[in-house]
Structure formats: C-alpha cells, structure tokens
Amino acid sequence: METRRLDAEVLIVGGGPAGSAAAIACAQAGLRTCLLERHADAKDKPGEGLHPGVEPLLRELGVAQGLQAASRARFAGVWVGWGGPPRFEAFGEDQDGPWLGYQVSRARLDTALQERAGALGAERRYGSGAQEPIVEQGRVIGLRLEDGTECRSKMLIDASGPARWLARKLDLPQRERSPRQIVRYGYVRGHCPVRDEAPALSADDSGWTWTARVDDDVYQWARMDFEGHSSRDEPPSEFAGMERIGATRGADATWRVTQSAGPGWLLAGDAAANLDPTSSKGVLKALLSGTMAGRTAVAIVQRGADEAQGGAAYRRWIEGWFDTDVTALAAMYAKLGADAFG
Numbered sequence: 001m002e003t004r005r006l007d008a009e010v011l012i013v014g015g016g017p018a019g020s021a022a023a024i025a026c027a028q029a030g031l032r033t034c035l036l037e038r039h040a041d042a043k044d045k046p047g048e049g050l051h052p053g054v055e056p057l058l059r060e061l062g063v064a065q066g067l068q069a070a071s072r073a074r075f076a077g078v079w080v081g082w083g084g085p086p087r088f089e090a091f092g093e094d095q096d097g098p099w100l101g102y103q104v105s106r107a108r109l110d111t112a113l114q115e116r117a118g119a120l121g122a123e124r125r126y127g128s129g130a131q132e133p134i135v136e137q138g139r140v141i142g143l144r145l146e147d148g149t150e151c152r153s154k155m156l157i158d159a160s161g162p163a164r165w166l167a168r169k170l171d172l173p174q175r176e177r178s179p180r181q182i183v184r185y186g187y188v189r190g191h192c193p194v195r196d197e198a199p200a201l202s203a204d205d206s207g208w209t210w211t212a213r214v215d216d217d218v219y220q221w222a223r224m225d226f227e228g229h230s231s232r233d234e235p236p237s238e239f240a241g242m243e244r245i246g247a248t249r250g251a252d253a254t255w256r257v258t259q260s261a262g263p264g265w266l267l268a269g270d271a272a273a274n275l276d277p278t279s280s281k282g283v284l285k286a287l288l289s290g291t292m293a294g295r296t297a298v299a300i301v302q303r304g305a306d307e308a309q310g311g312a313a314y315r316r317w318i319e320g321w322f323d324t325d326v327t328a329l330a331a332m333y334a335k336l337g338a339d340a341f342g
C-alpha cells in the first residue's frame with residue numbers, strides 16, 4: 001500500500017489554545033503550516049474560567065469575536081478563602097471600569113482559534129493523532145499519524161497538552177517541583193445563586209476546592225488534596241442536591257517543566273510546563289507560549305536564525321516563567337503548612 005505523505009514547514013500537534021496560537025503565528029508569517037488534532041469534533045473541557053489578560057491576546061490573534069461567541073458570563077474577580085474566611089479578590093480596574101474575566105465554552109473558543117488559523121492558510125487535519133515522531137540523526141524531521149500518513153516538517157511544535165506526546169515518545173528530561181498530584185473534577189446542573197456572581201477558591205491545611213459557574217445552569221468543581229491523590233467523588237456541599245453531569249474525572253496536576261526545545265522541535269502549553277489549576281491562567285499561558293513557539297519557529301525556518309540559540313532562548317523563557325510561578329504558588333501553599341511544594 002502506498003504511504004500517504006504530507007509536507008509542511010511547521011507541523012503542530014494539538015488543536016488546543018497553545019497549538020492554534022502557534023499555527024496562527026506561523027501561518028500569519030506565511031509558513032506552510034499544518035495543525036493536527038486527534039479529535040474530529042472540539043470538546044468542552046476544563047479551562048473555562050479565563051483571566052481578563054486573555055482579551056488583548058485573543059485580539060492580537062484575531063479572535064476577539066470568537067471570544068465573544070464563546071463567552072457565557074463575565075466576572076470581576078474570585079472569592080478566595082485561603083485558610084480563613086472568603087475575601088473577594090478583584091482582577092483590577094482602570095479608567096474604563098473593572099477588568100472582567102470570562103467563563104467560556106472551550107469547544108467554541110478552541111474552534112474559533114482553529115478557524116482563524118485555517119483562514120490564515122494553515123492546513124488542518126482532524127481525526128487522527130500523532131503516533132510516532134520520525135527522527136533522523138538525532139533530529140525530529142516529522143511524524144507518523146495513527147492513520148499511517150507520514151508527515152515531514154522543518155519544525156514540529158508539540159502542543160498536545162496533558163498527553164505530552166513528544167515528551168513521552170522521546171523520554172525528554174523534566175523537572176518536577178511538587179509531589180505527584182491528581183486533581184479531581186466534575187460538573188453539575190441546577191442553580192447555585194451564591195456561585196453565579198464569581199468563582200470561589202477555598203483552602204485549608206488538607207487541600208483546596210474550586211467552584212464556578214460555567215454555563216447558564218452548569219457548574220464545575222475541582223478538588224486537590226495536598227497529601228497526593230484526592231479520592232473525592234462527590235461534588236462539594238455547595239452543590240448538594242444538584243444533578244451530576246457525567247462521572248468525576250481526574251487530571252494530572254503535578255508541577256512539571258519539560259525540556260521545551262531540541263533539534264527540529266519545540267513544546268508549548270501544558271506539554272511544556274504544567275502547574276495545578278489554582279491560578280486559572282492555564283489558557284492564558286497556553287496562548288502566550290504557543291505564540292512564542294510559533295514566532296521562534298518563524299525565526300528559525302523562515303529567517304535562518306540559529307536553531308540552537310533560538311531554542312535555548314525559548315527554553316529560558318519557559319523555565320523562567322515556570323520557576324517564578326512555582327515560587328509564588330509554593331509560598332501560598334506554605335501558608336497552609338503544605339511545604340512539599342516548590
């Protein structure tokens with residue numbers, strides 16, 4: 001049987017915010033770009049609460065209208081009870097009024113970003129995941145898809161999120177700065193007026209719980225125990241009596257940064273660096289690191305920048321950012337006596 005071939009200057013694995021932002025940056029610069037997403041249809045998933053800082057970023061990416069279409073509610077801050085009574089922590093304000101975060105449908109936001117990449121000329125392939133990287137003399141020169149298609153590239157950007165496809169395939173070096181953590185989360189339907197105005201984060205010396213409204217009558221909860229794996233299956237008491245939607249799920253929330261650049265490849269988004277979701281900035285960081293990875297690829301592939309130097313600068317940026325966030329988060333956790341973090 002003849003092997004199907006696909007050639008692109010930049011191949012991007014994963015159609016989440018990191019992968020789409022990278023595809024937009026590459027396609028905008030005129031590179032032959034291909035975005036590969038395993039799922040044929042965009043799925044709703046965690047990451048619905050967006051920091052107001054995403055707004056200028058999405059405008060810059062040309063997706064301001066997509067943000068409006070995906071938006072289901074706005075909120076001015078978060079109720080935080082960190083070892084004490086809850087206080088409202090506003091995002092901030094300027095002469096135009098308070099800065100407002102967004103509650104969005106991730107399926108809609110991800111689709112808007114992917115469509116923007118497509119409108120700029122990026123090819124999009126859905127329904128078949130990246131299976132194996134193709135490596136020649138230590139350099140990644142492409143990948144094989146699950147459907148057998150062989151794809152060649154000058155630069156491959158892995159934005160596969162928690163799947164960490166390339167890191168697993170190449171056994172890339174990583175630093176972990178927390179004990180292994182699993183966050184448990186789930187969704188409920190009904191009405192919880194106390195949670196309609198703004199999300200809440202409450203923590204004591206055993207761990208933290210996050211609750212938020214994510215649609216008209218849908219709410220999300222998440223729980224992380226400092227002692228390791230949370231075994232919580234039930235929604236928190238705030239959502240008692242509400243209808244559960246689907247099963248409780250788990251997500252790896254170990255604080256981890258992976259070597260994010262090498263010969264022929266870059267990592268972006270959660271695939272590059274991951275913290276637990278306490279700060280609610282995962283999507284913002286995915287958009288920023290995807291854009292930076294895309295610009296790094298443009299500099300190397302199109303403008304002939306030195307790949308080792310470009311990759312090293314990108315790595316320093318990812319790791320510096322991660323270490324700064326780890327310091328801040330570890331200090332928060334230490335206040336509750338959780339000192340195995342950081």
Ligand SMILES: Cc1cc2nc3c(=O)[nH]c(=O)nc-3n(C[C@H](O)[C@H](O)[C@H](O)COP(=O)(O)OP(=O)(O)OC[C@H]3O[C@@H](n4cnc5c(N)ncnc54)[C@H](O)[C@@H]3O)c2cc1C
Pocket residue numbers: 013014015016017018019036037038039045046047048049050051128129130131159160161162163165183184185222251268269270271277280281282283284286
């Ligand atoms: C419980 C929980 C709550 C959260 N809440 C928030 C929040 O309120 N706000 C916030 O900003 N962040 C939140 N986050 C974090 C946020 O979800 C992530 O940081 C964000 O989605 C990362 O984007 P990404 O593009 O790196 O990865 P993803 O959004 O995970 O996208 C990765 C994409 O890659 C695809 N893929 C995977 N493997 C392959 C493969 N082999 N081939 C092709 N495609 C592949 C996947 O299908 C997926 O579409 C939360 C996380 C959790 C676990």
